[in-house]
Amino acid sequence: MGQLLFHSTNGKSPAVNLREALLLGLAPDRGLYFPEKFPKLAPEEIATFARLPYHEIAFRVLSKFTDGIIPSDILAAMCRSAYNFPVPLEIINVRIFLMRLDQGPTASFKDFAAQMMARMFGRFLREDNRQVTILTATSGDTGAAVAHAFHNIPGVRVIVLFPIDEVSESQRKLMTTLKDNVRTVAIDGKFDDCQAMVKRAFADPDLAHIPLSSANSINIGRLLPQSVYYFYAASRVAQAGEPVVFSIPSGNFGDMMGAVVAREMGLPVKKIICAVNDNDAFPKFLATGDYQKISPSRNSLSNAMNVGHPSNLARLVAVYGGQMDDTGKINKLPDLAAMRRDIFSTSISDERTVSGVREFWDNFQLLLEPHGAVAWQGFQDWNAAEPLGNSPAVIVETANPAKFPVEVEKVVGWAPDVPTNMLASFKLPEDFDRMEADYEKFKSYLLAKHA
Numbered sequence: 451m452g453q454l455l456f457h458s459t460n461g462k463s464p465a466v467n468l469r470e471a472l473l474l475g476l477a478p479d480r481g482l483y484f485p486e487k488f489p490k491l492a493p494e495e496i497a498t499f500a501r502l503p504y505h506e507i508a509f510r511v512l513s514k515f516t517d518g519i520i521p522s523d524i525l526a527a528m529c530r531s532a533y534n535f536p537v538p539l540e541i542i543n544v545r546i547f548l549m550r551l552d553q554g555p556t557a558s559f560k561d562f563a564a565q566m567m568a569r570m571f572g573r574f575l576r577e578d579n580r581q582v583t584i585l586t587a588t589s590g591d592t593g594a595a596v597a598h599a600f601h602n603i604p605g606v607r608v609i610v611l612f613p614i615d616e617v618s619e620s621q622r623k624l625m626t627t628l629k630d631n632v633r634t635v636a637i638d639g640k641f642d643d644c645q646a647m648v649k650r651a652f653a654d655p656d657l658a659h660i661p662l663s664s665a666n667s668i669n670i671g672r673l674l675p676q677s678v679y680y681f682y683a684a685s686r687v688a689q690a691g692e693p694v695v696f697s698i699p700s701g702n703f704g705d706m707m708g709a710v711v712a713r714e715m716g717l718p719v720k721k722i723i724c725a726v727n728d729n730d731a732f733p734k735f736l737a738t739g740d741y742q743k744i745s746p747s748r749n750s751l752s753n754a755m756n757v758g759h760p761s762n763l764a765r766l767v768a769v770y771g772g773q774m775d776d777t778g779k780i781n782k783l784p785d786l787a788a789m790r791r792d793i794f795s796t797s798i799s800d801e802r803t804v805s806g807v808r809e810f811w812d813n814f815q816l817l818l819e820p821h822g823a824v825a826w827q828g829f830q831d832w833n834a835a836e837p838l839g840n841s842p843a844v845i846v847e848t849a850n851p852a853k854f855p856v857e858v859e860k861v862v863g864w865a866p867d868v869p870t871n872m873l874a875s876f877k878l879p880e881d882f883d884r885m886e887a888d889y890e891k892f893k894s895y896l897l898a899k900h901a
C-alpha cells in the first residue's frame with residue numbers, strides 16, 4: 451500500500467509522508483500539514499471497538515496513518531505503553547456523559563497526543579540517526595505534557611516558552627521541575643507572544659542550521675492521536691452506527707480537529723460543539739463568514755484557551771474547501787453552510803464558566819474545572835438551539851480540577867485532591883529562564899544553546 455501523504459494548507463510546499471510531517475512540524479511555506487485524503491474505517495470495523503480496550507482502538511485508528519512507516523507490532527507496543535491510564539466516562543444524565551481526559555502523567559488531555567508523538571519522534575530519530583530541538587509555546591498544559599513525554603528521549607532537546615502570568619502554579623511546576631534535555635523559558639508576555647516567537651524562529655534563515663521541530667498543535671503528530679478518544683467514547687456510549695454529540699472546550703482547536711478527523715474517517719457524529727471562552731473569533735466567523743482574529747488575546751479563567759487566532763483553524767477551513775493563510779487571512783471561503791451543519795460554536799463568559807462549575811457540582815455531584823465548564827455551558831447553548839433527542843452526548847473535560855485549585859475552591863468551597871503524579875512534581879525544585887517578549891533576545895538564546 452502506498453504511504454499516505456500530507457500536504458501544506460498554504461499549498462506551496464511539496465507533500466511529505468508522516469515521518470517528515472512530524473519531524474518538520476510546520477511546512478516550509480509556513481502552512482500546516484494535513485492528510486491529502488482521510489483513510490476510512492468501515493462501519494463494521496468501528497462496531498468492533500465496543501469490545502476493545504483504549505490502546506487497541508488507538509492502534510486500529512493510528513495504523514491507518516502509519517502504514518508503511520511504523521511496523522504494526524511496534525505501533526501496537528507504542529499504543530500499549532502510551533495509553534496505560536484510564537479514560538473515565540461518567541454519567542451526567544441518562545445518555546449525557548463526561549469524558550475525563552485527565553488521568554495521564556500531567557493530568558490534561560494533551561498527554562494523549564504528547565505521549566504518542568514522543569514515541570514516534572524517538573523512533574524516527576533513532577532510525578535516521580538524527581537530532582532535533584523541539585520548540586514549543588504553551589498556554590500551560592502543552593508544555594507540561596510535551597516536557598514529560600520527551601523527557602530523556604535520546605536525540606531530542608526540548609525548549610518550552612510560557613507566558614509568565616498566564617499559567618497556574620501547578621501548570622508551571624509540571625514543566626519547570628524536569629531537567630536533563632528539557633529547558634523552560636518564562637516570557638514576559640502573552641501566549642500569543644510566545645507562539646509568535648516560535649513561529650518566527652521556524653521561518654528564520656539564520657536558524658536554518660538548527661533542526662527545529664514543533665510539538666504544538668500545529669504538528670500533525672499532535673492531532674491524529676486526538677481522534678482516538680472520540681472513537682473510544684462513541685464505542686462506549688453509542689450503539690453501532692449511532693451519531694454522537696461532542697462538546698469540546700477549544701483554544702487552538704487541536705482537540706476539536708481530532709473530532710473532525712474522526713468524523714472524516716467514518717465515525718458517525720451528530721454535532722461537534724466548539725465551545726470557546728471570550729476569544730470568540732470563531733463563533734463570529736461561523737455566524738458571519740467574516741474572520742477577525744483577536745489581538746491581543748483575551749484573558750479568561752480557562753487560560754489554556756486564551757487564543758486569539760486558533761492555529762488549527764487553517765486545517766478546519768481546508769476540510770471545508772477553503773484556504774486560510776498563516777496570518778489568518780482567508781483567501782477562499784470554506785463551505786460555511788456545511789460547516790454550520792456539522793459544527794456549533796459558542797463563546798462562554800467567565801461568569802458562565804463559574805456558574806457551570808457550581809451547577810455541575812450542585813446538580814450532579816461531579817467536579818469540573820474551568821475548561822470543562824466551558825464545554826458544559828457550550829452544550830447547554832447548543833441544546834437550546836437544537837434538540838438532543840435521544841442521542842448520546844459526550845462533554846469533554848480536558849484537565850484535572852486539581853490543576854485549577856484556586857478557581858475550583860472559590861466555587862465549591864474546597865480544594866480538589868491532587869493526583870499523585872502531580873504531587874511528585876511539586877516536591878522538586880523549579881528551574882527556568884526568564885525573558886522579555888523580544889524575538890532578537892530569543893534568537894540569541896537559541897543560537898547560544900546550539901553553539
Ligand SMILES: *Cc1c(COP(=O)(O)O)cnc(C)c1O
Pocket residue numbers: 558559560590591592667699700701702703704705706754755821848849
Ligand atoms: C490546551 C487545552 C485546551 C484547548 O485545546 P486546543 O486543542 O488548543 O483547542 C482546553 N483545555 C485544556 C485544559 C487545555 O490544556
